[in-house]
Amino acid sequence: MNSFLASVARNRGILPALVVIGFAIAVLSRYQPIFSGYTQIILITIGINIILCVSLNLVNGYMGEFSVGHAGFMSLGAYTSAVFTTKWLPDIPMLFPVAVIFGGVLAAIIGFLLALLSFKTRGDYLAIITLAFLMIVKSAWENIPYVGGPAGLLGVDKYTTLPWTFFWVVVTMLVIRNLVYSKFGRAILAIREDEIAANAMGVRIREAKILAFVVSSFFGGVAGALYAHLNFINPKYFDIVKSTEILVMVYLGGISSLGGSILGAVVFTVLFYQLESLGLGYWRMVILSSLLILLMLFRPRGIMGMKELPWFLPRRELDKRRQP
């Protein structure tokens, strides 16, 4: 069984096949009742969570910083895209992809500004700055009547479908994978390991930090845009609890691992909904956060920490990294 799994993990033809099959099923589910409404919501949530988890992993895992502001980027993407589709150019479903990208771009611009702060601060201090950023963003939405204030933005069209979610998951994975296995990815990893040594080797630290923050917040914004067009949006949703959920996914699945991020997002989301259906809805953050404590004690790098599924490696890197 183990050798079967190992051979599956090593067979690189499987991933493209899975992507094609997955996308076909997602498209088909629009016309055939393959999934119940509830299952669809869970699948879309898993997709959104994968995007959030992979993008936060870039900063918290690969780069080794500690940002707790990811829900803030998510809300930036959610609000800007929702304002775009409800107020500026309403009732044009064709423009949904533009709205999603618009949400991502705005989040990326704010991510760029946060990156500038990360030159001066690291570790605990950066965590506090991102926490402050999160509170600023949430309070800002609550105080802007144009976007509904504390009541949130209502009447957002439900444009987020399974195929769109699947599409954005693939784009996110592909872009972040390509980035990680380039010289910029090596620079981002070097920042985590030893900034002084990286400097001495001519690594462009600032460029790498900006890039990691911008890409991470862009996809955080994309995830927010997808979320906004699935539910109504309420500023209270994008608080520290939401950020904590994403952190749990990242550290559960494993830092510096794309495969781990998918695993973390899937396990977390399934557990999250399962606990609710078991009548433990109010207890789920207790249970899931306890899981995080156990994980930090016994497997601090997560299930797949620092290990990668060979599916995600470019061919040239295959024999050059340890495999699970």
Added chain:
Amino acid sequence: MSALLEIDNVTKRFGGLCAIANCHVRVESGHTHGIIGPNGAGKTTLFNLITGIYKPTEGDIRFRAESIAGLRPGRIALKGIGRTFQNIRLLKNQTVLDNVRIAYDSQLHYSPVEAMLHLPRLGRAETQSIAQSMELLEPFGLASHAHKLASELPYGSQRKLEIARALALKPHLLLLDEPAAGMNTGETASLTEFLRWVKDHYKVTLVLIEHHMHLVMNLCDRITVLDFGQTIADGTPEEIRANPRVIEAYLGGTEDEQA
């Protein structure tokens, strides 16, 4: 011939402590230059000033007739100054190969957008950088360990990997901070030969901090002696050996302990 590196009247103070005072060093192109002195004399501080980790409080540092004082460390490295560290600073969770690749990365020219779209140019550049890195690891005896993690290498090999990594920058000047630290006499002798080979093969000027007198006297064309941040002597190994101030401050009586 003008000097490759000129440290011109450099002073570095940390609060009230003067770590380096009015330091003058000229390193000629093609030379091997030794920096010696007792512990706490300011040798590593001098390296940190040259590589931009610290900014000089006063004075100027010129490399290839261009002032580099106050530039960021990354910029200075790219101008052609490679270094190793007294406490080895490898990327421990990365493979031996990737430790070298990262130093080659400044020579790979592709943009973040090209990287994210994984355009063919990137694949070619990366494959070439892997081949170059493997080639570089070969004479260091590290090619067969290329896919191990750097932390899994024995201590001596980690020191060699640090030198290999610095050479991947294609530097004009290589700063070695105690390359023979923790080595016995036999290992030091073979390191001496190895450094001679590195210097000739890569056509690089060496500046080294070292406590092993045998290595320093054998290898160096010129030596600067520091004590409490002051330059107390500068000259050929013969001059240094005969200098009474040096014998008093550093060698005299404590030679056995230091060597």
